[in-house]
Amino acid sequence: MGRNIILIGMMGSGKSTIGKLLAEKLDGYNLADIDEEIEKSTQSKISEIFLKHGEPFFRMLEAEKIRMFCKKENLVISAGGGAFEADENRRIMKENGIVIYLKASAEALYERIKNETHRPLLKKNFSVEKIENILKLREINYNKADYKIDTSDKTPYNIVQEILRIVNDRNSR
Numbered sequence: 001m002g003r004n005i006i007l008i009g010m011m012g013s014g015k016s017t018i019g020k021l022l023a024e025k026l027d028g029y030n031l032a033d034i035d036e037e038i039e040k041s042t043q044s045k046i047s048e049i050f051l052k053h054g055e056p057f058f059r060m061l062e063a064e065k066i067r068m069f070c071k072k073e074n075l076v077i078s079a080g081g082g083a084f085e086a087d088e089n090r091r092i093m094k095e096n097g098i099v100i101y102l103k104a105s106a107e108a109l110y111e112r113i114k115n116e117t118h119r120p121l122l123k124k125n126f127s128v129e130k131i132e133n134i135l136k137l138r139e140i141n142y143n144k145a146d147y148k149i150d151t152s153d154k155t156p157y158n159i160v161q162e163i164l165r166i167v168n169d170r171n172s173r
Contacts, residue, residue, distance in 0.1 A: 004075045004097030005029075005167060008142060010135060011081040012113035013102040014151045014159060019078035021160045026076070026167075032069040033078040034062060041065075046080075063089055070096035081134075084141050094146070098170060100163060101145035106132040108152040 005022065007015040016033055023031035035046055038061050042049060049058045062083055069077055070092045077097065083089050084099075093099050104112075110128045142148075147166050151159055 004070060004073065004077055005163065006070075006077045006079060006093045006097040006099045007102055008079050008084045008093070008099060008145055009081065009102035009151075010104065010109055010131070010138065010142075012109040013081075013104045014112075014156065015078040015102055017156050018102060018151075018159050018163070019076045021156055022163055023076040025160060025164060026074075029074045029076055031078065032065075032072075032075045034065045034069070034083060035078075035080050037065050037069070038062060059086065066092055082138070084145070085138060090141060090144060094144075098147070098167065099145040100166065101142045101148045102159070103142070103148055103150045104152045106135055109135075 005026075007019050007022075009015055016036075019031050019033060023029045038049070038058070039045060042061065044052075046058065049061070059082070062080055063086060066077075066079065066083060066089050069075055075097075077093075079089075079093065084093065106128050109131050114126070149159060149162050154162075
């Protein structure tokens with residue numbers, strides 16, 4: 001296979017969960033969770049980076065990790081929710097893998113992440129409306145992915161099966 005499988009979408013769409021399961025199912029593939037890689041290399045939580053250094057600094061770190069991991073092969077890459085916003089990140093991801101947008105409704109996202117405290121963009125005025133606003137802004141770029149899977153009412157197992165069908169279909173062409 002060789003090509004990377006890159007998962008994009010909003011926080012709570014399932015990128016990390018699906019990424020782990022998918023990497024386990026695919027022989028020879030490993031997971032690169034961009035947010036986790038940033039936390040490892042900086043020894044700081046994402047929320048701390050946002051707080052201490054601001055979003056532009058975080059986005060710079062994110063772009064570095066995306067460039068680094070997209071150069072490799074046989075990875076399932078879980079990108080941060082805002083990673084696909086930057087033109088350069090989008091170009092690198094699309095050139096180096098199959099980009100799959102894990103889509104979910106604002107309500108589904110809210111239910112999944114309402115009890116999580118580590119999400120920097122949700123610190124203030126956390127609501128379904130806030131998620132809808134972020135989604136509206138990002139959806140333009142999310143829709144540039146190679147594939148889109150609605151995760152709202154699906155189990156992680158079903159989502160992984162759908163991605164495996166996409167990957168197998170592409171490889172049989």
